[in-house]
Amino acid sequence: MLKYIYTDRKTGVNQLRRGHILGLLVIAVILAFLGTTLFSPPLPAGLGPEVLPPGIPDNEPRVLSATLAAVGDIMGHLTQVEQARTTAADGSVVYDFRPSFDFIAPALLDADITVGNLETTLAGSARGYSGFPTFNTPEELAANLKEAGFDLLATANNHSMDMGMSGLKTTVENVRAAGLLNFGTYLTPEDRDTPLIVDVNGIQIAFTAYTKSTNGIPVPRDHGYAVKYIENFQDPSPMFEEIAAARRAGADLVAVYMHWGFEYSFDPADYQRDLAQRLADAGADLILGSHPHVIQPLEWITVREGERAGKRALVAYSLGNFVSNQFHWPPYIPTPAVQYGLLLQVELEKNLNSGETVISDAGYQITWVHRDWRHRILPVQEVLKRGPEEYNLNSAQMEELEEGLAWMKGIVETFRFSELK
Template identity: 40%
Template sequence: MKKVIPFLLLFLFICGLGLYFGRLVTAPEQNIVKVEDKTNQQIVEKEEKKKEEITTTSASLSSIGDILIHDRVYEPAHIGDGKYDFTPHLKNVQPLLNSADITMANQESLIGGTEIGLSSYPSFNSPYEVGDVLKESGIDLVTMANNHTLDRGEKAIQSAISHWNQLGIPYTGAFLSEEDKKNIRTIEKNGIIFSFLAYTYGTNGIETPKNKPYLVNRIEESNIDQDIAKASAVSDVVVLSLHFGKEYERMPNEEQKQLALKTANAGADIIIGHHPHVLQPMEWIERDDGKRAFVAYSLGNFFTGQNEDYKDIGGVLNITVEKKLESGEIVLKEPSFIPTFVNKDYHVYPLEQVAGKEKVYEEIIEHMKMWVPELTFAFK
């Protein structure tokens, strides 16, 4: 018995040492686990708090005026073998066109291409490469409803649309079929869906072929109201292009103002005007539903063969669209505008950078903000 006791004591001593050192080894590991759990919990809490704080999303829309290509523009751009290069013409304004989430343009002279023969005023048809440089410059959508849509007939429309499809640029205002027309063009950015519609006052006396009214959208209020309703059902923001007004008049007439008001009350959120070939001021429209729409009555000429008497001045409109995530409410804010200038070589520049045009630049600023005094002249 006496011999057993020392061994028993030794065994207990060794077990005690094992427990002691075991605690020393495992304790730090347990502490680390607790610290990691606490850190993970803090990260989760921060992420949840951040999600709670995000209550809105926003996207920016830019628009430019008329792309109207005369022979004096496309002939010098010919590089041989029926090919054209317009990249030098727009390289100085490409950063402006790439600044927004979505940028749209009014393609007034259809890009029917060389196969059907290029032509200038009064019956326009432009090279495909005009579309190529717009794609290269950041244009996301083009409107095609204007007084020159039917200049070269259905074939030019089909050829132009074929090339826009190859470029992956959506178009609106002129279509291939009734089914094509029914497809409301939409673009989604940052959780906000924009829809696009376009209409013209007329087509220079050229009648639309019988049974093919889809070839060009005309300004008929009942049809516009119906299309706005359809667009509103599939989008958050309805962008409406209207080819209206009087050529070369720098102020909108009463007919333009009344049509803008009616279409705004029908549900249009942003109204972009074309046709006068000169800049007309912008304006907020208070709608009957308590919201407000924004209208630019004319964005002038952006890329064209016209010059002098303000016909060589256009610009880039930019406006921010904010969406409240919980309610889906849309708020338009922060409109801005950068005037542009087409020089005698038909290259486009920011007007502010053109030597000798300082007074013109200041005049354009005052002209464009006369009804929107908060209008700024630099993009964020």
């Protein structure tokens, strides 16, 4: 009785599989063995042909898969800070932002990797905590984000320099001390020049982030490495070069956070769409937008040129606000849509035979910030299914969410995202 070794797809452990072989086949095998083994010199280990018997599948895994979740702007307005303030057992003042993530954390934790845009600084209490227009949020936020399911944060945006160079560096240090990775702002030139590539279930994902503005606060000339900043993206060539470098460094997929567009606009500007196409042509697979503070559409883009011509990239022109204290406040904030955000959920697959990695599927959830209840981020579809009681909502708010969901989905689907996926 012969024994064939195969690999269990789930455990990766070699198992023994028994099969009954007819007498003639046994004789044939013995004769073949005598002919090749007794009269031929042995082959060095590893050089012999690998032959699978008929009907026995090659169970070596051929596809790796991973899931990625991405959200938009993580803000730190003073109202949020004040509501997070509490007293520790020793009487000291501490800040607890965890209630904001009570209902959304399961979706964040469910993904293999979760990322968002940190649009505030964590520069320490000595600088004083502040909100708009120059943000400084208690550093406890970083640990709370980690606990909620975040793995890394984009930190290149128009508020990166709100507390100057020292504040930028302290922010990076506090983010990393909480066990999070960051990209877009850096401590050293070497830090900036080393591609951030994260292994997610065997798929190598590169992350980078760029901003079009630092709100007029200049980055010191001798610290130009500190922020990936291209004024109004007038010369995007450094981004294209970085994408190519990430590919050379072994990235299977490249994700780019872009701080771009115009505040409170539901439509991507012409330059956003043009630049998204150019980023895709340069090798970006996933383009994640922030800055407008409202949701903008999702769109599939077909690569036009180069080795990747014909392949698709996915762009979220703006993921909106994930958490903030923004609300409809005309004329300063002209829309209630600032309370809504997009949780993008992406499935990735890497074909081990071809080496190709693709976005195999993508979907989204609409979120809403319950400002009257510790800024809890609510998954709108789930809320509408389960009812108001669990979420401290009244009937008017439920009606608002039902209308808001239809409104936001209409924006997201402007370019037929779900139809074309």
